[in-house]
Amino acid sequence: MASEYDFIIVGGGTAGLVLANRLSEDPNIQVLVLEAGENLIDDTKIKVPGAMATNLGGRADWGFKTTPQQELNSRQISLNQGKALGGSSAINVMMYVPPSKTVTDAWKTLGNDRWGWDAMKPYFAKTFSVENVPNSTKQQLGITWPDKSFSGPIQTSFYYTPESLVAKAWQETLDSKGLRMNSDPFSGAGSGAFPALRSIDPATGKRSYSASAYYATVATRQNLHVLTGCLVEKIIFENNDSEVVATSVQFSQKDRNVIIQASKEVILAAGALQSPKILELSGVGNKDLLESHGIKLLVDNPHVGEHLQDHLMNRFVIADEDPGEETLFDTDLSPIDAALASYIKQNPGHTVIEGISSIAYLPLVDLLNPAGATTLKSLFDAYPAVSDPNFPLAKQYYDIARSCLETEGEASGAYINAIFKTIGLDPKKAVAISFTLSQPLSRGSVHISSxxxxxxxxxxxxYFSHPLDLELYARHLSWLSSLLTSPSPINSCITAINTASGKHNLEHYFTDLNVAKEYVRRTGTSMWHPTSTCAMLPREKGGVVDERLRVYGVKGLRVVDASVMPLITRGNTQATVYAVAEKAADLVKEDWGLLSRAV
Known part of the structure; x- marks a missing residue:
């Protein structure tokens, strides 16, 4: 470990290791990565997709919990976030789906000219490779894409099991309603159902994530140093000619305190829950909050840690046999441990015991008619946009969400179809449907506690602090209820419905909107998609970083992770975080004249 590096990256997670790879392409540039977790790249529970649930609450997980959520019956919600090389890409459910063109263009509309769909599309293509799908499989999947090759580091594949009777019936039901997405989702399409790519290497059956794809392949570079077990305490600034400049990082490792200099930049990539924390510990944030904790204020920005967005989720297991009381993520690990033991002994390659089969980004289908338009208008009239001096863009965010609801071809909800091997349940005859509201209006916060x-x-x-979120959520569940209980291929398969609270008559349960709302309050949980806490926006509109991801009020400091997203994606965030990091690497290279020097 040297005493000085050109770039110090705080966080060796999904975004941080992308930056480490790209910035160290120039052999003359010295890059240091500081990661709080361990290097678990050889850990079987990380590598084997079917072992995903065993990592939750373990050594690869920060194990965060929310404060009691008033609108969720005062429950605390788990917010699992990766604590290992690879960050959350080491423990997530491996979905690899893009945002829509409409939502990405909204980033530009909010004040970021460089960040519309056209600017981002090349970076999505740069992040991943997709398997060569035979035409026969494309026909069985009902797709015409991918029709071109991609050569990015993340290896992706489809999950296809023709024996999965319920999953097949689910897709046929959506097809019968005209809800299939016929175009490539990476073209920016707004709504429809399609087979989902997963970040699983089709050649090995193993998880493909930032540690294996972006770091392991370049780990021998002499100019790239990665330190694990490092808890970053703060960024140190100096005043140079009346400017506040980030010059070094202070961290602890194995009970020793260390300070390392950064000659060019410090780049925060600690995630949406940790990057604002480190900014506040370093003196950048809300003046009153920092002074209450005895922290010297360097930059007063009350928006640090604010505008937190997340996707709340509910799920149900649909089976053509009685599944008993099993749920999507069963925590009885003995069968999984047995599978892992077998894997270690035989390394059979494909020991995947679960799979995200498809995703459907859908509008409120029941409201796509004149009567429905009247219902929507009455909802918006009942819950109009409210001006908030602490949230300058509240009205603009409201208008974006309303546009997604009222515009044909746009989605307001995401339905995720997963096939899981739960105890005593045949995965060929069962499927889990998870739902989330794509563009929630509720906003929260994350701040230091000491x-x-x-x-x-x-x-x-x-969650649900904006009442319109709950109204829309309940209506989506009501539509799902009618879809599953009316004559259809999926209805013909169902003999039992198992939700997180036991078996229920779904038709009775969700046609009553008030009952649906109470169900959501009682059982909703996080999809682990926190974003927007260091938002990329004009400073006067609530921004923490500018469109080059530089922190306002200081020099030599950027943030590159999900916290900079000015608006949450319509579903899973993984592919977008990779694309943001790829684009950020080019921005850094541009600013330091490094683009032409990369090898």
């Missing part, structure tokens, strides 16, 4: 870097931040997503 000046001690070892203390968890206070995380308050404020």
């Amino acid at each position: 000046p001690n870097p070892k203390d968890d931040p206070i995380i308050d997503p404020k």
